[in-house]
Amino acid sequence: MKMLVTGATGKLGTKVVEALLKTVPASQLAVSVRNPEKAEGFKAKGVEVRQGDFDLPETLDSAFAGIDRLLIISADGDNETRIRQHTAAVEAAERAQVKFIAYTSLANASETTMFLAPPHRATEEAILKTGIPYSFLRNNWYLENEVSGIQGVLAGAPWVTSAGAGKVGWALQQDYAEAAAAVLAGNGHENTIYELSGKLLSQDELVSALATVLGKEVAVQHVDDATYTDIMKGAGVPEFIIPFLVDIQSGIRDGALEIESNDFEKLLGRPVTPINEALNQIFSGITKE
Numbered sequence: 001m002k003m004l005v006t007g008a009t010g011k012l013g014t015k016v017v018e019a020l021l022k023t024v025p026a027s028q029l030a031v032s033v034r035n036p037e038k039a040e041g042f043k044a045k046g047v048e049v050r051q052g053d054f055d056l057p058e059t060l061d062s063a064f065a066g067i068d069r070l071l072i073i074s075a076d077g078d079n080e081t082r083i084r085q086h087t088a089a090v091e092a093a094e095r096a097q098v099k100f101i102a103y104t105s106l107a108n109a110s111e112t113t114m115f116l117a118p119p120h121r122a123t124e125e126a127i128l129k130t131g132i133p134y135s136f137l138r139n140n141w142y143l144e145n146e147v148s149g150i151q152g153v154l155a156g157a158p159w160v161t162s163a164g165a166g167k168v169g170w171a172l173q174q175d176y177a178e179a180a181a182a183v184l185a186g187n188g189h190e191n192t193i194y195e196l197s198g199k200l201l202s203q204d205e206l207v208s209a210l211a212t213v214l215g216k217e218v219a220v221q222h223v224d225d226a227t228y229t230d231i232m233k234g235a236g237v238p239e240f241i242i243p244f245l246v247d248i249q250s251g252i253r254d255g256a257l258e259i260e261s262n263d264f265e266k267l268l269g270r271p272v273t274p275i276n277e278a279l280n281q282i283f284s285g286i287t288k289e
Helices: 011-020 036-044 057-064 079-095 117-130 143-154 173-185 203-214 225-234 239-253 263-268 275-288
Strands: 003-006 029-033 048-051 069-072 100-106 134-139 159-161 192-196 220-222
Touching: 003 011, 003 057, 003 173, 011 029, 011 173, 029 036, 029 057, 036 048, 048 057, 057 079, 069 079, 069 173, 079 117, 100 117, 100 173, 117 134, 134 173, 143 159, 143 203, 143 275, 159 203, 159 225, 173 192, 173 263, 192 263, 203 220, 203 275, 225 239
Parallel strands: 003 029, 003 069, 029 048, 069 100, 100 134, 134 192, 159 220
Antiparallel strands: none
């Protein structure tokens, strides 16, 4: 049986491949990457490296050839670009007669109104249309997404949010990666949807945990979206990123990530990394940089 991970040189993809190598012989594993030279480390471990570019569908035919189980890791970019790229990947998987597709989706993708949802909804629908057995890994929110806020706090700034009392199921990328690896390499995951959410926390609760880890008080500044925008501009955040950040705050405020689930535990065979321990790992990573 041959497995393949797309986007394997990205942050999540790298962690997925490393998790797979703990349970699967390297000879059963392939990766599809845009720039094969970036995957030399995997090649050295015996993983087959294939060139595959979501913008060049013809490269995906050879990338997916002979693959039994495929993990499509969602690409970066605007919604339109992602829908085009993901659709190309799904169509190539169907042409290659892949037997199982796992896909890293978004919390409550089929129902949510969050602005990030359209590519994930479109990809899930495209996979369903193929009739190929699937697993949708609906990832809630990476704790790593909060690194810039944590860096701000370390520099003496307050934690600024317009998300109100909205709750998030933060978890480490490592936990999401291990869950994806468990599904790709495991049995009994055909035609499943996993809502992968850590313990639900508000911004205040997250910051309280952060304050404990840092051993200092951290102020939380609750603002409206307009004020949040002004503060981000003043902090030097690139102009084009700010609407994206505001939309995330708005989605959280509206409860888009407030998904309660124990699917993580089912897949990991252990509890998700506790928030204090997870924050400590993030903090250690920042201080090493």
